[in-house]
Amino acid sequence: MKKGVISLVLALASTLVLAAPTADDMVMAAKKDDVATIQEGLKAGFDPNYKDKQGNSLLIHAAANVSAAAAEALLKGGADPKMKNRSGDDALNYAALKGSLPIVQSLVAKGVPVTRPQGWQPLSYAVIGKQLEVFNFLMDKGADPNGNNPTQVSALMFAAQEGQDEMVDRLLAAGADPTWTRDNESAVDWALKSQNTDIAAKIMKAQAKIGFGRSEVLKAPAASEPEADTQK
Numbered sequence: 001m002k003k004g005v006i007s008l009v010l011a012l013a014s015t016l017v018l019a020a021p022t023a024d025d026m027v028m029a030a031k032k033d034d035v036a037t038i039q040e041g042l043k044a045g046f047d048p049n050y051k052d053k054q055g056n057s058l059l060i061h062a063a064a065n066v067s068a069a070a071a072e073a074l075l076k077g078g079a080d081p082k083m084k085n086r087s088g089d090d091a092l093n094y095a096a097l098k099g100s101l102p103i104v105q106s107l108v109a110k111g112v113p114v115t116r117p118q119g120w121q122p123l124s125y126a127v128i129g130k131q132l133e134v135f136n137f138l139m140d141k142g143a144d145p146n147g148n149n150p151t152q153v154s155a156l157m158f159a160a161q162e163g164q165d166e167m168v169d170r171l172l173a174a175g176a177d178p179t180w181t182r183d184n185e186s187a188v189d190w191a192l193k194s195q196n197t198d199i200a201a202k203i204m205k206a207q208a209k210i211g212f213g214r215s216e217v218l219k220a221p222a223a224s225e226p227e228a229d230t231q232k
Contacts, residue, residue, distance in 0.1 A: 020044040022134040024053075030058040030074070033067035042077040049078070055085035063091035066132045069093075081110040088119045093141035096122040096138065104138070114143040121147040127158040127167055135167055145176035160191035160199050168199050178206040 005034070021029065021041035029037035038058075042048055049056050056064075059079040062071040071091070075081060084090045090110045095103040104122075110113060114122055123143040126135040139145075145155060156176040159167040168187075172178065178187060191200035 011173070015044040018025050021046065023050060026050065026058055027052060027061055030067060031062040033062070033065070033070045033157045035073045038070050038073045038077070042073075042191070049080050049083060050084075053070045055087075057083045057085070058091060059083065060085055060089070060094055062065065063094040063100060063103050063104055063107075064098060065099050066095075066100045066103070066192060068100055068106075071100075072106060073105045073222075075106060075110060081107050081112050084119075090195065093125050094118055094120045096125040096131065096134050097129040099126075099129055099134050099139060101133050104134050108137075108141055113139045114138050115147045118148075118150075120149055122157065123156055124149050124155045127155050127164060130162055130164060132164070136170070139170060139174060145171045145174040146180070154180045156184075156203070157182065157185075157187045157190045158201060160187040160196060161190075161194050163196045163199065164196060165199060168202060172203070172206050176201045179210065199220065 021037050022046070023046075025037060026046055028034070029041070031228070048058055048059075052061075053162070057079065059071060059074045060083070061067075062074060075088065077083060081092075082090055090112065092114075093106045095107060116122075121143070122137065122146070123138045125136060126132075149153065156168065156171045156174065156178065159171060170223045180186060186207070187203045189199045191197070191203060
């Protein structure tokens with residue numbers, strides 16, 4: 001009788017182990033905001049900081065797919081909010097790009113810096129993604145309007161190119177340098193390329209106020225534009 005009970009227990013345990021979510025299951029759960037699977041996997045001992053072949057963590061997948069509930073479950077389960085992928089981006093960058101304010105707020109509350117000494121700035125990602133709500137939140141949290149990006153393109157230049165009037169206004173009010181140049185082009189040039197003439201005129205006025213004494217063509221080699229697609 002005892003042997004039968006033991007065999008049954010072992011069989012049940014084996015079934016439970018086999019039923020535990022796999023790495024693919026967990027990645028898909030992070031993308032699809034499947035909190036139940038995330039919690040099941042973590043309870044079964046799955047590493048909350050698991051990374052795929054591209055170095056994307058479960059938290060990065062959740063942020064890139066606007067899966068706020070999954071992101072919260074991962075953070076509660078011990079996921080490192082500052083973990084970066086091979087491109088040097090963390091979950092905050094993806095959340096800023098995709099406009100997921102709840103995830104952005106959670107990550108900042110966990111201590112993820114809104115301005116980095118190097119690498120892509122979350123503020124610039126919010127500008128590129130045209131995510132005004134996230135942009136304003138990051139600015140409220142003290143994001144540096146002149147935070148440098150690997151391509152040496154400022155947030156103001158991106159905002160001018162994308163026709164983001166409100167972002168341009170706030171960046172200039174916060175001290176964004178209108179004379180900042182990359183390859184002899186300033187935010188005015190980027191605005192004119194996109195036919196955003198009103199923004200160009202606005203930035204030209206800001207340039208005239210401070211003069212071009214601080215203007216300096218940055219000679220550092222430009223990096224490629226941000227790669228922020230983890231949905232493949």
